[in-house]
Amino acid sequence: MTVLILTCEADVTADMVVVHLHTTGVPVVRLDPADLTEGVALSGEYMHGSFRGHLSAGGRLVSINGLRSVWVRRPGTAAARAAEPSGWLTEESSQALYGMLRSSGARWMNHPDASRRARHKPWQLRHAQRCGLPVPATLITTFPQAAREFSARYPDLVVKPVSGAHPQDPPRAVPTSRVTPDTDFSAVAFGPTLLQRRVAKRADIRLTVVGETMLAARKTTAEDDEVDVRFASAASPWRPTDVPPRVAEAVRAYMRDAELAYGAFDFAEDADGTWWFLECNQSGQFGFVEVETGQPIARSIAEWLARPVPDGAGLVNGRDTVVP
Template identity: 80%
Template sequence: MTVLILTTEEDVTADMVVVHLNAGAVPVVRLDPADLTEGAALSGEYVHGAFRGHLSSGGRLVSLDGLRSVWVRRPGVPAARAARPSAWLTEESAQALYGMLRATGARWMNDPDAAHRARHKPWQLRLAQSCGLPVPATLITTFPQAAREFAERYPDLVVKPVSGAHPQDPPRAVPTSRVAPDADFSAVAYGPTLLQRRVAKRADIRLTAVGERLLAARMPVAADADPDEVDVRFARAASPWEPVEVPPRLAESVRAYLRGAQLAYGAFDFVEDADGTWWFLECNQSGQFGFVEVDTGQPIARTIAEWLSRPAVPRQARFRGADSAVC
């Protein structure tokens, strides 16, 4: 049976997993939904109470009945590269592709509906709290007065986007920034603003969850680090990432988060304070892991390949309401 990877053509992260799938002689097909109608095709037939479907991509034809898993890695917008792209064609293509894939017994990493919901940072923060993960005091508001009062209670704050990357082409990462002590919060009225108590961190933590397996890495903050460099993506690296054990109670909370979010994969970002507490910042449902694996040697790509290689869920079970995110 075949593993289907939905991603762009140039995706080094997916390449790392494909190497392990090939080594295990597991058939794999890559499809970028952006190629639909131009370079990729699909067909589904519903006749006499039965469904038969096929996908064609890169010269490969695969039966949807023959899919064991679908990895929604970094798919493009459906039909974005069509000869005459349009919002209507995108919606039609998305409905056709994902609707047919849902009719199979394939296991999802991650289920598209669960992944879409999991992108919402306000929802993430509340789920993390309910699962027992420490969350820094946070305010999301368009009330300038609420922002001022929050800053009085927590004088040392950072500001970050609610949604993540700015949707330009190509997308631009918006860094988390420290809020100046004399900040004027009047502009908060013009758009939702996320303010969060700055954690004086001694290390950054990246925890990659694949099913039940948790692989954590730690990067200490340099002793002479600028306290205004709060975003690990843009700060000077003091040292490589190193493997670290996950505290048992925190591991329980992370697994509870994954169950609550119905995710099979999640890249969690934490910061560690001087007391050793790991503070939850966010969980990216399709986050990168290559940079961690290169530094630490942790077998993240192999673990994902093993998860994707497991048997599919029988179709009858899917239509009895089986949860595609259960490991």
């Protein structure tokens, strides 16, 4: 049975996993939904109480019922590179592709429904609280007065985007930044603003979770004002580290209840050794961590994708669970 990887052509991180799958002899088909109608084709029949579907990409034809797993890595917008792209064609192509894939019994990393919910940062923060992970005091608001009152309670704040990257092409990372003491907060009224108590951290933690496997890496903070690890100096490398038992238990609950098979968790470690939850990216990068630490993240993903298909169809990440 075949592993289907949905991602863009220039995804080097996905290449790392494909190498391991090829080594084990597991068939792999890789396609970008953006190429639908131009290089990628699909067909599905619903007849006599059964479903039969096929996908074609790169000269290869694969049965949708013959998929063992689907890795939704970094797919492009459906039909974005069609000869005559349109919003209508994108919606039709997206519903056709993902609707047919939902008709298979394949295991998902991650299921689109679970992924869509899990990407919302406000939902992440509340979910992390419920699972027992420490979350810094946070305010998301369009009320300037609420921001002023929050700042009075927590004078040392950072500001970050609610949604993540700025929606330009290509997407631009918006850094987490410290809030100056003389900030007016009047501009908060023009758009939702996320303010968070700054954690005086001694290290950044990246915890990559693949199924039941947890691989944590730690990067010592070089300077006190280095808020966003993505823009920090490269002087301190990422090194493997152990996951505290209480964190591991809470993260397992987070993954289970979020119905995720993969998650890249970011924590800030304070002087007391507490791991403060910042976010969980359900499709976060891992290549840079593997390169620096030697942790077998790509191999762990390949092994998860290569597992036999579970009994039953329409499962979410291998579990008989209905995603709201």
